[in-house]
Amino acid sequence: MLNPAILTDAIVTTLQTIPYLVAAMNGDGDNIYAYHYFAGSEHRLAEAIAKMTAPSIMVYWEGTQGGNFSGYEIFKHRFSVVIRAANQANAETPISYEGIWQLVANGHVNGTSLNIRQINITPDVDPMETPSVAHMVDGEETDYFVGSFVLPEIGDTA
Amino acid sequence: MAEILDTACIVAFGTTAVLYPQSTPETAVPIQGIFEKPSILEEVLPGFSSLVRFFVGYLDITPAPQHGDIITIYGTSYDVDDMEVDAVGGATLKLRKRSNTVSKRTMQGTAMITTA
Numbered sequence: 001m002l003n004p005a006i007l008t009d010a011i012v013t014t015l016q017t018i019p020y021l022v023a024a025m026n027g028d029g030d031n032i033y034a035y036h037y038f039a040g041s042e043h044r045l046a047e048a049i050a051k052m053t054a055p056s057i058m059v060y061w062e063g064t065q066g067g068n069f070s071g072y073e074i075f076k077h078r079f080s081v082v083i084r085a086a087n088q089a090n091a092e093t094p095i096s097y098e099g100i101w102q103l104v105a106n107g108h109v110n111g112t113s114l115n116i117r118q119i120n121i122t123p124d125v126d127p128m129e130t131p132s133v134a135h136m137v138d139g140e141e142t143d144y145f146v147g148s149f150v151l152p153e154i155g156d157t158a
Numbered sequence: 159m160a161e162i163l164d165t166a167c168i169v170a171f172g173t174t175a176v177l178y179p180q181s182t183p184e185t186a187v188p189i190q191g192i193f194e195k196p197s198i199l200e201e202v203l204p205g206f207s208s209l210v211r212f213f214v215g216y217l218d219i220t221p222a223p224q225h226g227d228i229i230t231i232y233g234t235s236y237d238v239d240d241m242e243v244d245a246v247g248g249a250t251l252k253l254r255k256r257s258n259t260v261s262k263r264t265m266q267g268t269a270m271i272t273t274a
Contacts, residue, residue: 026258043201047200050197051255053254053255053256053257056257084254087228087237138197140196140209141252142239
């Protein structure tokens, strides 16, 4: 089985290649970043989500489902993509959460004409299953959105 | 009476911040407010943290703060994400830190795995 952290970072790296998505993140690809469960050196996940600055996108591993899904897929890795949009007051071309999610799902990646749903994020995984997104409200009663990616691993990587 | 009490508390315990109204973004309006407890406490003080609740005298600020304005506290810029105005002219501004254009974050996962 793959280490899911590698896939988390690969998702981040891929999202950072979507020009309009980076533009929506204040033009800085580093505002798209990964969360890893390093006890002691990372904040707990709930705090990391709450304290996300705006705009930013944080990707983290949600879990792995095991099973005999097909003859060659036995692990499906789930990831969440937490989205915080920028303040759009006075923006020349304001972009909504709907627009940001469309960029995530449809934006061209790696300088190609393909989107993130159409590529192998790494050679060890199949193209992702159809992604979903859902509205959330945090403790400050602020809107944000969380996308869900599922990446089926090819075989059983040693 | 409550309004007088609010003003007295803000004068006595308030922290100075700067409001940049969206109607006149180049105009820096000095304001005073009191830090309140946000929904989740962080490991650094308000003014350095990502989430701040800031109680101000809504009627004492011109132009009145509104959702989408920018406020600077100790040099850190925040968006006014939301605000709650009470019946006697006070308001709690819910602030979220603005992302930098140059981030110092690193992706630790792969690097640490590679070196393990």
